[in-house]
Amino acid sequence: MNASATTAPDAHQRAAMRRAWIGFCALVFGNFMAILDIQIVASSLNELQAGMSASSSEIAWVQTSYLIAEVIAIPLSGYLSRMMSTRVYFVLSAVGFAFASLMCAMAWSLPSLLVFRTIQGFLGGGMIPTTMAALFMLFPPEKRMGPIVLVSMASTLAPAVGPTLGGYLTNYFSWHWMFLVNLPPALLISSIVWSYLDQIDKPDWKLWHIIDWSGLVSMGLFLGCLEFALDEGPRHDWFSERSVLLATITGTLSAIFFFWRSFTSLNPIVNLRVFANRNFAVGSVISFVVGVSLYGMVYLIPLFLGQVRHFNSLQIGETMMVMGVAMFITAPWIGRLSAKMDTRVLVGIGLVIASFGVWLNSHMTSAAGPEDLFWPQILRGVGLMCAMIVMSQLALSTLPLTEMKNGSALFNLTRNIGGAIGLACINTIMDWRFAFHWQHLAALTDPARAPVQAMLAGSGAAMQGELGGQSGAAAIALLQQKIRLQATTLAFNDMTMLLSGLILSVLLLLPLIQKVQAPAAPSPDSH
Structure with a gap:
């Protein structure tokens, strides 16, 4: 009698832990997929540029739009997952990520691609922190190290393997597959999370009625302008570009207001305490x-x-x-x-x-x-x-x-x-x-110096047969x-x-x- 009474709870605990692990592995894969998508695209921007008939400065926005949306979504995810519950929020993010990926692959112009990449980035950003938070809710302290290892592997492996996967897809298929590859896993993990994590937490829809809208807008402006300035600044000599200067000013003012709201609001959108x-x-x-x-x-x-x-x-x-x-x-x-x-x-x-x-x-x-x-x-x-x-x-x-x-x-x-x-x-x-x-090397290789003249003469002579009178200019270009x-x-x-x-x-x-x-x-x- 006592043995069967002891066995039943043990069996129930093992079954609950099994469900937790299955659901958590799906969360981890969603985390991995959201981070991976940045590096897959980054490694194949040249192919995407050719496919969209865009300039190098225009195609860079494919990454910038994703990163701006993602960096806004990450801190907002804590509030949204409390309001909707971890299960609902993650599933909505994963299904939306799959749909946005499909639309990116079907994009008919660069502006349409940028819109879908922004949506993709926002929804992908929602999956990243939700996984770590779920870890501490699903597992007791003595069983957390295994899940922590998995999350850390996803966060650090994705940037490392992204260039490999992106290069493979674009070399053997086409740039469309950088986005289409997201569809099957995103839909699969959505169904697993919905089925296995139904008891993780409950939604608190009252949070919808007390959203700190001014804090939300200021946070979005602060993080969005920060990401824009950091991404565009190095390409345009920083504040010599008017848009970078304007983003910096807007972001700074928004940051001041956001920090003030975070410490004074009774229900801040992000609790910095x-x-x-x-x-x-x-x-x-x-x-x-x-x-x-x-x-x-x-x-x-x-x-x-x-x-x-x-x-x-x-x-x-x-x-x-x-x-x-x-x-x-x-x-x-x-x-x-x-x-x-x-x-x-x-x-x-x-x-x-x-x-x-x-x-x-x-x-x-x-x-x-x-x-x-x-x-x-x-x-x-x-x-x-x-x-x-x-x-x-x-x-x-x-x-x-x-x-x-x-x-x-x-x-x-x-x-x-x-x-x-x-x-x-x-x-x-x-x-x-x-x-x-x-400047240092150019000074050392000044054509007026005798050793450099001798080297140029040797290079020019080697190319004389192929280039004739152009061999001298070719030797300087080679140098x-x-x-x-x-x-x-x-x-x-x-x-x-x-x-x-x-x-x-x-x-x-x-x-x-x-x-x-x-x-x-x-x-x-x-x-």
């Missing part, structure tokens, strides 16, 4: 820096391979895949380690490994290839995965459950904002360092091309050295983190 929690505040700063380094290196390495080595998108993707594989293999081991040692030390180890991996890339030559990037990418992948998995737990586990959705949204936002600010700074600094190295390649390589090295130092700098914040009891390592039974 969670930053009073020390672990959350420090974790968000580290998440910001990880965003700078993760998205920065995912941007810099394809830039180097494309401009210096002239790799196509598929070759770049295959080279970048190494980091993704390293993350995938090491993530479960990091989860186990976190249960056996001080998690603050583990974050520090991860940051040191990631910094060393980035530093190794600061000694590249213009002939560097995949073999030179192999070990740096492995170290960077292992280090960033280690830092993100453990930092997520340290930052969010000390928040009350009532603030989990809001906290998860803000934690994800810091990583995305870090990526946006990082890319803007990287572009600007790269331009400065390129100009510096160009200028070599200068450009070397200046780009040196600027790349400078930037990676700076990123390496930035990662190391946040080690100073680790003593501020309060120790948190590590959850138990994931066991086969918990899966």
Whole structure:
């Protein structure tokens, strides 16, 4: 009698945990898909530009529109998921994401594509933080490390494998498949979440009647203008472009009003008071820096391979895949380690490994290839995965459950904002360092210098048979091309050295983190 009474609750608990895992895996895949969509498109903008008959400045808006909408949706997701419930909000986001993806593939012009990309970005942004918040509602503390590993893998793997998948789809199919590939998984995860997560939380429709509309509008203007200025600024010499200046002024004024409303409203659209929690505040700063380094290196390495080595998108993707594989293999081991040692030390180890991996890339030559990037990418992948998995737990586990959705949204936002600010700074600094190295190399290769004259004469003689009287001009053009390649390589090295130092700098914040009891390592039974 007692045995059967004991067995029944155990069986019920196992069944409930099984349902939680199935539903949660669907949430994680939605998170992965939303982040992946940025990198898939980023790696194949040239093909999309040809398909849309657009200029390079016009096609850049395909990314900008998505990122602006996503960065607005992420902090708003906490409020919307409380109002609609996690289940309803995620399913609406996933189904809407699938529909917007279909419309992107069917877009008949660039303006129509930009509208659908904006919708896609807003709905994709809703799926990203909802997953982490659901984790803390679905699993007890002792069973959270496995889910945390999965979420961290999705967040960091997606930027790493995106260029590979984007290159493959555009090389073997067409640019339309960058969007069509979203349809089956988005619809599948929608049905799974709807079926398996029906008990996670309940909607609170009263929140609709007390929305802080002025706070919502000011937040949208602040984040949208910030993303626009950071994206467009490096391309247009910042404030010399009137639209960038106007966006900066509008964003600054909106930010002031938004912060004021957040601290004075009884029901703010985003509760910034969670930053009073020390672990959350420090974790968000580290998440910001990880965003700078993760998205920065995912941007810099394809830039180097494309401009210096002239790799196509598929070759770049295959080279970048190494980091993704390293993350995938090491993530479960990091989860186990976190249960056996001080998690603050583990974050520090991860940051040191990631910094060393980035530093190794600061000694590249213009002939560097995949073999030179192999070990740096492995170290960077292992280090960033280690830092993100453990930092997520340290930052969010000390928040009350009532603030989990809001906290998860803000934690994800810091990583995305870090990526946006990082890319803007990287572009600007790269331009400065390129100009510096160009001037230095141009002075050394002045045609008035005897060694340079001898080199030009040798190059011209080698091309005399093919080009005749044009061989002299061709030799000078070849020299200028070599200068450009070397200046780009040196600027790349400078930037990676700076990123390496930035990662190391946040080690100073680790003593501020309060120790948190590590959850138990994931066991086969918990899966």
